[in-house]
Amino acid sequence: MTEPRRIIIDTDPGVDDAMAIFYALSSPELDVLGLTTVFGNATTETTTYNALALLQLAGRSDVPVARGADTPLVATYGGPVDFVHGADGQGNAGIPAPTASAVAESAAEFIVRSVMAAPGEITLVPVGPLTNIALAMRLEPKLTENLREIVLMGGNAFCPGNVNPSAEANIHNDPEAADIVFGADCPITMAGLDVTHKVQMTHADLARIGAMSNPRAEHLARILPCYVDFHTTYEGLDGIFVHDSTAVSYLLAPDAFTWEEAPIRVDCGQSFGRAKTIAGKGEGDSYAAWTPRRPVRILTGADSRRLVELELSRLAE
Ligand code: BDR
Ligand code: CA
Numbered sequence: 001m002t003e004p005r006r007i008i009i010d011t012d013p014g015v016d017d018a019m020a021i022f023y024a025l026s027s028p029e030l031d032v033l034g035l036t037t038v039f040g041n042a043t044t045e046t047t048t049y050n051a052l053a054l055l056q057l058a059g060r061s062d063v064p065v066a067r068g069a070d071t072p073l074v075a076t077y078g079g080p081v082d083f084v085h086g087a088d089g090q091g092n093a094g095i096p097a098p099t100a101s102a103v104a105e106s107a108a109e110f111i112v113r114s115v116m117a118a119p120g121e122i123t124l125v126p127v128g129p130l131t132n133i134a135l136a137m138r139l140e141p142k143l144t145e146n147l148r149e150i151v152l153m154g155g156n157a158f159c160p161g162n163v164n165p166s167a168e169a170n171i172h173n174d175p176e177a178a179d180i181v182f183g184a185d186c187p188i189t190m191a192g193l194d195v196t197h198k199v200q201m202t203h204a205d206l207a208r209i210g211a212m213s214n215p216r217a218e219h220l221a222r223i224l225p226c227y228v229d230f231h232t233t234y235e236g237l238d239g240i241f242v243h244d245s246t247a248v249s250y251l252l253a254p255d256a257f258t259w260e261e262a263p264i265r266v267d268c269g270q271s272f273g274r275a276k277t278i279a280g281k282g283e284g285d286s287y288a289a290w291t292p293r294r295p296v297r298i299l300t301g302a303d304s305r306r307l308v309e310l311e312l313s314r315l316a317e
Helices: 015-026 044-057 109-119 131-139 168-175 176-182 205-211 217-234 244-252 304-317
Strands: 007-011 029-035 122-126 149-153 189-190 200-202 237-242 257-262 265-266 277-279 297-301
Touching: 007 015, 007 200, 007 244, 015 029, 015 044, 015 217, 015 244, 015 257, 029 109, 029 149, 029 244, 044 217, 109 131, 109 168, 109 205, 122 131, 122 244, 131 176, 149 244, 149 277, 168 176, 176 265, 189 244, 200 304, 205 217, 205 237, 205 304, 217 237, 244 297, 244 304
Parallel strands: 007 029, 007 122, 122 149, 149 189, 189 297
Antiparallel strands: 200 237, 257 297, 265 277
16 A cells, blocks of 8 residues: 555534544545644634544544634634534534643644655645634745645635635635635645535435444534534535535545636635635636636535445444
């Protein structure tokens, strides 16, 4: 087997973040070097607690957690989305308190030190607001040229948002940071709503998680009902969209996806379009804001059944 791919997951756990973290930890193709935390689904205090607690539950307290930003770069944090992820970010189900603590470094410092020590080797997997990644890029201007890739969950290039018709939640939480990150000169793959709304777990799939007997799956079975209720009530779905785990799936099975490539700008205005990720592939004056940017791989389609089966098989281990 080839060497496992080295990744850092930047996350705001979050029910689907917990799924993605467990999925990555149970995948031998991936080496999770650390979790960096950010506000979003809950405060950074809570997401850091959850990151530590999830690792403990998985028996992986050896994986360091670096606490990140409490607020967006410019805007004001809108607060936890307890109607999606529960007031505790873990479906109001509780999780045993972690005994480990976050490392002394900030998330941005951890990312910079890790990447610069292994040039060209590390992939960032942000599945929350992009604040920490933008801060790391500011801290070390050579960061991007030393990254292998960024594979992120966020945005909506060709479909409506999930916060409002324009915006997806992670980008909506910090559009200014997102615009910095999409301007980075490194390979970027965007697993946004264009693809994550096409990757769905049904109630029958979720029941299979409920029947698994390992501490990770048992925790997911406790926290998922809150997330499922949100999807039933607000999305009219018989199951859930698979958001954060789709970024992990891309790392494991890129051939299960289709995509388009185009540079992305993020609307950082203060009106209805704020936080929309706008793809702009073309030439001439009309595209002047996009042309200097490297094309982003925008995932647009996936073999949902194959990816769900892959994730379920890993969660069962
Ligand atoms: C994204 O927003 C959060 O609620 C989820 O964890 C996911 O990262 C989906 O829009
Ligand atoms: Ca998330």
